Amino acid sequence: MNGFLKALILGLIFTSSMSFTKESSKVYFTNGLKIQEVSATSAVIWTRLCKFPKAVPIKHQQKAAPFRGPIDFDNDMPVTEMDGAVEGTFGEVQVTLTSATDKIVKGWKHVSPYRDFTIMIPVQDLEPNTSYQVLIEGRKNKEEEISEITGQFKTAPDKESIVSVGFTSSTCQYFWDYDDPIRGFKAYDNMRKLEPSFHCQTGDYVYYDKKGPLSFNVELARHKWHAINSWPSLIDFYRNIPSYLQKDDHDILRDDATPESEPYGELTFEDALQIWYEQVPLIDKPFRSIRWGKDLEVWLVEGREFRSDNKMVDGESKSIFGEEQRAWLKNSIEESDATFKILMSPTPVVGPDRDKGKNDNHSNKAFQTEGTWLRNLLSTQKNTYVVNGDRHWQYVSQDLETGLMEFSQGPTSDVHAQGWSQEDVRPEHKFLRVKGGFLYVSVYRENDLPFINFSHYDVDGNVVHEEILKGE
Incomplete structure (x- = not known):
C-alpha cells in the first residue's frame, strides 16, 4: 500500500474514533505561517490548522553535542505523544492581504488530512515594492469561533529599480x-x-x-x-x-x-x-x-x-x-x-x-x-x-x-x-x-x-x- 494512502486511512480511522470525544471548537496556528516565493507581483501563503495551541513539551534528556539527540527515545510511541508533536485538525482558512491602497481576500478553503491539514494559497496581481499585511483566519466551520494569525511582507521591486x-x-x-x-x-x-x-x-x-x-x-x-x-x-x-x-x-x-x-x-x-x-x-x-x-x-x-x-x-x-x-x-x-x-x-x-x-x-x-x-x-x-x-x-x-x-x-x-x-x-x-x-x-x-x-x-x-x- 502506498505510504500516503496508508497514512490517510489511519488518519481517518483515528479521526472517526475521536468523534465521541468532546473537542475544542477552536482551531490554532501552532505551526505558524509562511510567505514564500515572493516576486514583484505574486506570493504564496502557507499555513496548517492545528488542534492545540502548543506543541507537546520536550521531556527527554539529550546526549552531548554534536547532534544532541534524545536519550532512550521510543520510536514506537504514539506520534501524538512525541516531544514537539502538533496534531492537525479539520477546518477552513481565509487569507486577506492589505496594502495602503488595496485589499485582496482569498475566500474560505477547507483543509484535509490528505495534505496534513496544510493549505497553500497563491496570490497574484500584487504591486511591486509594496508592503502587505497578511491576516489568516481559521475556523472549524462557519458556526464556530474564528482564530487569527498575522504576518507581513514586501514585494520585490521591478528589475529596473535601483534599491538596496x-x-x-x-x-x-x-x-x-x-x-x-x-x-x-x-x-x-x-x-x-x-x-x-x-x-x-x-x-x-x-x-x-x-x-x-x-x-x-x-x-x-x-x-x-x-x-x-x-x-x-x-x-x-x-x-x-x-x-x-x-x-x-x-x-x-x-x-x-x-x-x-x-x-x-x-x-x-x-x-x-x-x-x-x-x-x-x-x-x-x-x-x-x-x-x-x-x-x-x-x-x-x-x-x-x-x-x-x-x-x-x-x-x-x-x-x-x-x-x-x-x-x-x-x-x-x-x-x-x-x-x-x-x-x-x-x-x-x-x-x-x-x-x-x-x-x-x-x-x-x-x-x-x-x-x-x-x-x-x-x-x-x-x-x-x-x-x-x-x-x-x-x-x-x-x-x-x-x-x-x-x-x-x-x-x-x-x-x-x-x-x-x-x-x-x-x-x-x-x-x-x-x-x-x-x-x-x-x-x-x-x-x-x-x-x-x-x-x-x-x-x-x-x-x-x-x-x-x-x-x-
Whole structure:
C-alpha cells in the first residue's frame, strides 16, 4: 500500500474514533505561517490548522553535542505523544492581504488530512515594492469561533529599480539541536533583527534520519515538520520575512539520498517528495530565480529530484541537475542583466569538502565533470558567487583554478557544528569557523557604484567575518 494512502486511512480511522470525544471548537496556528516565493507581483501563503495551541513539551534528556539527540527515545510511541508533536485538525482558512491602497481576500478553503491539514494559497496581481499585511483566519466551520494569525511582507521591486537589498541564508537545523529552550534557535531571532528583504533556507530543514524519531513512515516524517515549525523563533521569523526553501538529502529521505535510494523503512523517496511539497509552498518547478531590482538576481537550484545515482561512474551523462535544469541555469544566468548574481546551492560547488566519505556534491570527484562545467560557467560571469548549505561549518573559499568564491553559511546552532577541524585551513580558505550561525548578504550603492557585502554571523547575532566586493 502506498505510504500516503496508508497514512490517510489511519488518519481517518483515528479521526472517526475521536468523534465521541468532546473537542475544542477552536482551531490554532501552532505551526505558524509562511510567505514564500515572493516576486514583484505574486506570493504564496502557507499555513496548517492545528488542534492545540502548543506543541507537546520536550521531556527527554539529550546526549552531548554534536547532534544532541534524545536519550532512550521510543520510536514506537504514539506520534501524538512525541516531544514537539502538533496534531492537525479539520477546518477552513481565509487569507486577506492589505496594502495602503488595496485589499485582496482569498475566500474560505477547507483543509484535509490528505495534505496534513496544510493549505497553500497563491496570490497574484500584487504591486511591486509594496508592503502587505497578511491576516489568516481559521475556523472549524462557519458556526464556530474564528482564530487569527498575522504576518507581513514586501514585494520585490521591478528589475529596473535601483534599491538596496539584504537577505539572510541558513541551513542544517535539527530539532534537538536547539540552543534556546523557550524560543528554539537563537539564529532565527537574530536574523529577524536584521529585517532582511527575504530569507533563503538551503535545505536539511529537518532530519528524517536522526533520532527523535527516526522517520520510517509518512506519519513520522510529517511529525518532524510539525515539531520544528512549532518553535516560536521560527514562527515569528517566517511570518514576518518572505522565504524561499530548497531541499537536500536529510529532508527528502536520508544521507546522500537520490531518486534511486531504497526506502527508509516504509518511507519512499516519492512519499518524502510529496511531504516536502505539502510543507513547502511552491507553485512551479523547484529550480527558479529571484530578481530583486536592478542589482541582484538569485538562482535556487534543485539538487535531489533529478540527480544521477552517486555511485555512477563520472562522465558527461552524470549530473546533479539533470538536462532541463542544466540548460535553464546556463541560459538564464547568461541572459541576466543583474549587477550581482548568486547561486544558492544546497551543497558545495567549490569546497573544499572532506577528503573521505563524500561523493554527492559538485566539489567531490564523484561529480567532477559537472562540477568543473559549473565552476567554469559561473566564473565567466561578472560578479557571480555561490552560497552553499549542507556543511556544518562556516567558510569563505576561492577556487584555485577559476577564482570562483563560495560562502558557506554554517549550521543553525553551535551544537550542530562538526565535520571539519578548525586547524585544517586549506589554500582555498579565506575564512574558516567550525561553529554555527548564518549569512547576511547586502547589495547597495555608494556614489552610484555597486557593492556586495557577505557577512557571516554567529548564532548570537555578532559579525565574525565580512567580504565587501565592488561590482565590475
